[in-house]
Amino acid sequence: MLAILSNLFQPIVILSTLGGVIMGIAFGAMPGLTSTMGVCLLMPLTFGMDAAPGLLMLIGIFCGALYGGSITACLINTPGTPSAAATVLDGYPMTLRGEAARALGISTVSSFAGGIISGTVMILIARRLAMLSLSFSAPETFALAFFGLSIIASISGKNLVKGLMAGCMGILLSMIGIDNITAFTRYNFGSVFLSKGLSFIPVLVGLFALSQCFLTCEELFVERPKAKKMKNPFPSKEDMKTILPTIIRGGLTGTFIGIIPGAGGDISAFISYDMERRFSKHPEKFGTGIPEGIAAPESSNNGTTGGALIPLLTLGIPGDANTAIMLGALQMHNMTPGPSLFLTKLADVHTIFAGFMLANVFVLLLGMLGQNMFVKIVSVPKRILIPVIMVMCAVGSFSINNNFYDVLVMFIAGVIGYFLTKGGFPLSPIVLALILGQMCEGNLRRSLVMSQGGISIFYTRPICALFLVLGTAAIVWPLVKGARNYLIGRKGGRA
Amino acid sequence: MKRISDVISIIFIAVAVAFFVISNSFPAGSNGAVGPAWFPRIMCVIIIILSVINLVTTTLADKELSEEERAADRQKTANIFSKDNLIVWVTVGATLVYVICIQKLGFVVSSIAYILIMNFYYKVPKISRIAAVVIPFAVTGVLYYVFTNLLHVVLPSGILI
Structure with a gap:
């Protein structure tokens, strides 16, 4: 315990966590900038750090961004992140009544408690x-x-086929470079740079940050309404009494949903909001600016942060784009998720756990003390931010391998990401597949070598069979559901 | 946007076919083990099948739309390449020039010039003249200091800095 505390209270750990939370809140609060973009852009900064402070900076951004989205949701009716979309429903009506500080206070306390x-x-x-x-x-x-x-399948939304296409293309791109089993170089087109494989960080910086900048350019001159300054955002005793049961339910719901890969803060926030309304004694008041309507989504969306880290740290499965990037960061810091992480780097893991709690304490403190500072940040016009973010994309991509080609890859990925978004293709599957592709192929081929080509090895081992059945069900079920809805729709149309 | 989705599906098919053809030159597996071409080929076939499904489903969905909805969708696609969207293409072009200049001229000069030019193109001086001029120098300076001195990354220096 003392060792964990001494690790945690090193100035670099505290500063990186605090810095991460501040940047996360800023990214979350600014509509158009996402938590994924924040994690992407600031990841290169962590490479020069030790593993624990580096990862805590990213976790700080993750926690801060999910909270930050609620600031604009409550103040200017614009959710800073999709996770704060449900917060708008009661947060903004409360602000319209002149109770902006109360709305933000409830959202801050709920986010902290959920985390x-x-x-x-x-x-x-x-x-x-x-x-x-x-x-x-x-x-x-x-x-x-x-x-x-x-x-x-679950992060593709309505566009399942497009999501699967993007995912398969991501797997195919992960095949570029030296084959792990035979050491044969595949698809390098004679380039030494491609022989090492596509570095996924420039690809994800391009896909998530650069393409988002291009999309933001389309409405560059559309200015957001300005938020006003406020005083004393701490919730009253009465409010605390009202929201406490809601926070506990929301936090637990969020954690459970966060553990399920593919389900993120946006889904959990709406589920918690809906659940709270259904079980409320006064469901008709939801949407009019009541404390429970803010506490439920906020505790739930921040609850997903810890939940999403569970499969990431224990099994190496990223639950969403943010944790996919963190998986990349873990690999860059030579940390392999799973039991070996808990056996060989236990001190780092404990520091990460304790740092996660610290990040949430910073969310509370910054939320209470720094509201007015974030209100100012929200007011920075997009046209000032975009060129700065572009430069950060370039320097971040370059710094990973000190290679100019990575910057070119980032640019190409950005343009491709822009067109894919326009065509309705989700981007997260490409990154997920790029990270997991080699692991999938390498272990499949090793398994076939173990079984001398037989496939019985996959269904005679219980854990393997269980994951394969779950994975197949996760892909097939939405396809069946979609086909059924399509057929019902056609029958309805004919009738 | 159906047209863009269709074009992307066709590009996916072309890429998958190219990767499949290239995999013919990979060595075969030995001692019962599958070779390096086996998995990419499976992926290529799946991509081709999914792309065809996407082309067919978007065409079927398009047929069920009213004429107005179809026209609106076509207009959305046209808007991407219209004059109204020129700002995006100028930004894309300027970013490409910036990326090339990083190597040729150096990070510091290219970044200052890029942010400065974009600030003027985005009419930042209308908001604040000081911000339009100070931000390029301040941001580049901070990034240069953090990456070179704190993270020990040697940023490209080119013929200038």
């Missing part, structure tokens, strides 16, 4: 789950990677 609840659950179950994966061999690891890839 702490999810952190507690993470600390309690993460190690046990990681130890379960000690028995994993190549077939189980392949099945796990396959299950991880099946998340594509």
Whole structure:
């Protein structure tokens, strides 16, 4: 315990967590800038740090951004992130009544509590789950990677086929470079740069940050309404009494939803809001600016942060784009998620757990003390931000390998990301597949070598079979549901 | 946007076919193990099948739309390449020039020039003249200091700095 505290209270750890939360809140609060963009852009800064402070900076951005989205949601009726979309429903009506400080106070306390609840659950179950994966061999690891890839189905939204196309293209692109099994160089087109494979960080900076900048340019001159300054955002005793049960329910719901790969803060916020309304004694008051209407989505969306980190740290499965980037950061810091992380780098893991709690404390403190500062940040016009973000994209991509080609890859990925978004293709599957593709292929081929070409190895090992069934169900079920809805729609149309 | 979606599907098919053809030159597997071409080929086939499904479903969905909805969708596609969207294409072009200049001229000069030019193109001086001029120098200076001195990254210096 003392060792964890001494690790945690090193100035670099505290500063990186605090810096991460501040930048996260700023990114979350500015509509058009996403938490994913924040994590992407600031990841290169962590490469010069030790693993724990580096990862805590990213976790700080993640937690801060989910909270930051609620600032603009409450103040100017514009959710800074999709996760804060449900907060608008009651946050803005409360602001219209002249109670902006109250709305922000409730959202801050709820976000903090949701994060702490999810952190507690993470600390309690993460190690046990990681130890379960000690028995994993190549077939189980392949099945796990396959299950991880099946998340594509749930993060593709309505465009399942497009999501699967993007995911498969991501896997194909991950094949570029030296084959892990035979050391044969594939698809390098004679380029030494491509022989090492596509570095996924420039690709994801391009896809998530640069393409978002191009999209933001389309409405560059559309200015947002300005937020006003406020005083004393701490919620009253009465409000605290009202929202406490809501916060606990929301935090737990968020944690559970966060654990499910593919389900993020936006889904959990709406589910918690809806659940709270259904079980409320006065459901008709939801939408008019009541405290429970803010507390439910905010505790729930911040609850997903700890939940999403559980499968990431224990099994190496990223639940969403943010944790996919963090998986990349773990790899860059030579940390392999799973039991080995808990056996060989236990001190770092404990520091990350404690730092996660600290990040949420910073969310509370900054939320209470720094509201007016964030109101100012929200007011920075997009046209000033865009060129700065472009430069950050370039320098971030270059710094990973000190290679100019990475900057070119980032630019190309940005343009492709712009067109893919216009065509309705989700971008997260490409990144997820780029990260998990080699792991999936390598372990599949190793499994086939183990079984001398037989496929029985995949269904005679219970854990492997379980993950394969779950993964297949995750892909097939939305397809069946979509086909059924299509047929019902056609029948309805004819009738 | 159906047309863009269709074009992307066709590009996906072309890429998958190219990767499949290239995989013919990969060595075969030995001792019962599958070779390096096996998995990429499976992916290529899946991509081709999914792209065809996407082309067919978007065409079927398009047929069910009213004439006005179809026209609106065509207009959305046309808008991307219209004059109204010129700001995006200028930004894309300027960013490409900037990326090339980083290597040729150096990070510091290129970044200052890029932010400065974009600030003037985006009419930032209308908001604040000082911000339009100070921000390029301040941002580049801070980034240069953080990456070179704190993170020990050697940023490209080109023929200038």
